[in-house]
Amino acid sequence: MNADGRIRLNQTPEWTALAKHREELGEVRLRELFAADPGRGTAYTLRVGDLYVDYSKHLVTDGTLALLRELAAATDVFGLRDAMFRGERINTTEDRAVLHTALRAPREAVVEVDGENVVPAVHAVLDRMADFAERVRSGEWTGHTGRRIRNVVNIGIGGSDLGPAMAYEVLRPYTARDLTFRFVSNVDGADLHEATRDLDPAETLFIVASKTFTTIETVTNATSARTWLLDALGDEAAVARHFVALSTNAGKVADFGIDTANMFEFWDWVGGRYSYDSAIGLSLMIAIGPDRFREMLDGFRIVDEHFRTAPAEANVPLLLGLLGIWYNNFFDAQSHAVLPYSHYLSKFTAYLQQLDMESNGKYVGRDGREVEWQTGPVVWGTPGTNGQHAYYQLIHQGTKLIPADFIGFAEPVAELSDGLKAQHDLLMANFFAQTQALAFGKTPDEVRGEGVPEELVPHKTFKGNHPTTTILARELTPSVLGQLVALYEHKVFVQGAVWNIDSFDQWGVELGKVLAKRVEPALTEGAEVPGLDASTTALVATYRELRGR
Numbered sequence: 001m002n003a004d005g006r007i008r009l010n011q012t013p014e015w016t017a018l019a020k021h022r023e024e025l026g027e028v029r030l031r032e033l034f035a036a037d038p039g040r041g042t043a044y045t046l047r048v049g050d051l052y053v054d055y056s057k058h059l060v061t062d063g064t065l066a067l068l069r070e071l072a073a074a075t076d077v078f079g080l081r082d083a084m085f086r087g088e089r090i091n092t093t094e095d096r097a098v099l100h101t102a103l104r105a106p107r108e109a110v111v112e113v114d115g116e117n118v119v120p121a122v123h124a125v126l127d128r129m130a131d132f133a134e135r136v137r138s139g140e141w142t143g144h145t146g147r148r149i150r151n152v153v154n155i156g157i158g159g160s161d162l163g164p165a166m167a168y169e170v171l172r173p174y175t176a177r178d179l180t181f182r183f184v185s186n187v188d189g190a191d192l193h194e195a196t197r198d199l200d201p202a203e204t205l206f207i208v209a210s211k212t213f214t215t216i217e218t219v220t221n222a223t224s225a226r227t228w229l230l231d232a233l234g235d236e237a238a239v240a241r242h243f244v245a246l247s248t249n250a251g252k253v254a255d256f257g258i259d260t261a262n263m264f265e266f267w268d269w270v271g272g273r274y275s276y277d278s279a280i281g282l283s284l285m286i287a288i289g290p291d292r293f294r295e296m297l298d299g300f301r302i303v304d305e306h307f308r309t310a311p312a313e314a315n316v317p318l319l320l321g322l323l324g325i326w327y328n329n330f331f332d333a334q335s336h337a338v339l340p341y342s343h344y345l346s347k348f349t350a351y352l353q354q355l356d357m358e359s360n361g362k363y364v365g366r367d368g369r370e371v372e373w374q375t376g377p378v379v380w381g382t383p384g385t386n387g388q389h390a391y392y393q394l395i396h397q398g399t400k401l402i403p404a405d406f407i408g409f410a411e412p413v414a415e416l417s418d419g420l421k422a423q424h425d426l427l428m429a430n431f432f433a434q435t436q437a438l439a440f441g442k443t444p445d446e447v448r449g450e451g452v453p454e455e456l457v458p459h460k461t462f463k464g465n466h467p468t469t470t471i472l473a474r475e476l477t478p479s480v481l482g483q484l485v486a487l488y489e490h491k492v493f494v495q496g497a498v499w500n501i502d503s504f505d506q507w508g509v510e511l512g513k514v515l516a517k518r519v520e521p522a523l524t525e526g527a528e529v530p531g532l533d534a535s536t537t538a539l540v541a542t543y544r545e546l547r548g549r
């Protein structure tokens with residue numbers, strides 16, 4: 001029994017029914033499922049916005065899907081969803097509402113937190129961002145010496161970096177190509193060095209992005225960036241023209257020396273990993289312009305509305321979340337691959353790693369007790385064709401079950417030359433071929449039929465039966481990016497709801513931060529750290545020796 005009086009997840013009849021169903025299914029074969037139902041390839045598909053989602057290549061039957069939906073009903077996923085959209089404090093360990101959906105609510109919407117409608121404030125910030133972005137893009141906002149801003153450097157980490165850095169990469173074809181954008185996150189000084197070494201300080205704008213404005217990496221890099229700027233321009237007054245802040249913490253922004261008139265605000269009900277459609281997206285908005293940014297928000301909203309209103313059978317985030325649970329909890333799958341067939345999505349999976357793993361990497365439930373079931377998977381992947389020549393071998397013939405999402409587009413990006421556009425069919429032929437090979441494999445008889453010598457038959461046999469979801473859209477537009485991100489946000493939500501964990505806190509990152517603060521004086525001054533373990537003591541001593549200290 002849970003502390004809240006509910007039966008523990010793994011003791012519910014719905015969970016037990018799924019475990020039994022899994023046993024009964026045994027070694028279910030995708031080849032057989034397709035042979036038994038010629039309509040499967042179209043029946044097991046859904047559409048949301050511009051996304052066509054094929055889930056036919058999953059190890060599921062209608063019965064499996066029904067049982068998974070029963071699990072969702074028993075764990076009241078839609079109840080928690082409605083509480084989120086209503087602005088209730090569903091992030092219980094931090095006592096906060098979870099309202100990234102309000103960031104893309106239309107102007108006339110009403111979303112209340114503690115009785116106050118937050119939508120006007122959301123749009124007021126978006127309007128200020130738009131005004132500022134236009135001024136930078138047009139050259140009206142100049143640097144301290146009167147020169148145009150030509151370089152924008154976003155300094156932030158985690159959610160204050162991965163979102164804008166990913167989206168900038170995705171939407172490159174829509175960006176102002178006469179501006180240079182860089183994203184600095186690592187406290188390794190090499191990151192800032194490489195980002196700034198060829199830039200002219202008089203033409204460089206730093207955007208310091210930090211929800212808390214206490215993150216040591218970001219504050220350290222921002223301080224170094226200020227020194228870099230002032231060394232060149234020699235006047236404190238320059239900071240006001242070359243630094244803006246994105247934060248929820250006006251006090252800390254002012255302490256740092258950035259005028260709060262140059263601060264773009266967001267709110268504690270926006271989690272860091274859910275924040276790039278807030279003020280944290282300012283660098284992106286400068287890059288693509290306010291209209292494209294709004295198109296992206298419209299895309300988010302399409303999927304928000306779908307998640308909020310679509311019935312369980314047609315609800316794509318619900319389905320994807322449940323399929324993940326099916327493998328994670330009933331097939332012992334440890335990881336989940338996301339494999340985009342678009343060069344522009346090269347940072348998409350890295351972005352999803354924080355979204356998913358920081359949200360659902362928890363072993364304590366919402367009731368304060370340790371869970372007795374697996375929670376979030378390891379999320380990984382890189383653009384597909386590159387992966388094919390690297391790690392796909394293990395997905396095809398390794399010993400692990402790795403469910404994967406394949407994301408591809410019908411149209412190549414418009415600005416490619418005709419010759420490069422012609423390569424798109426080859427890219428997509430790989431996209432379709434891989435999910436086919438993964439699902440259906442190649443039997444020993446098929447291999448023999450090709451005249452392969454008997455001793456090589458086992459090596460050249462593909463067992464197949466590797467489950468994949470295919471997500472296909474016509475074109476990678478700002479709206480489609482918003483749709484994709486919202487889809488994964490809500491998928492992660494569904495899984496956290498079923499596993500009964502708080503997907504919106506991240507206490508697990510705190511200990512390392514505290515220990516780094518304790519260890520730093522030992523590195524710099526050789527200070528003694530009370531209670532330091534023997535391994536770390538020896539490592540610190542070796543480090544100091546190697547540095548000649």
Ligand code: F6P
Pocket residue numbers: 157158159160209210211212213214215218272273358506509
């Ligand atoms: O340490 C983890 C974390 O808190 C993330 O959740 C967050 O996105 C990141 O650090 C950056 O935090 P901030 O935006 O407050 O600098």
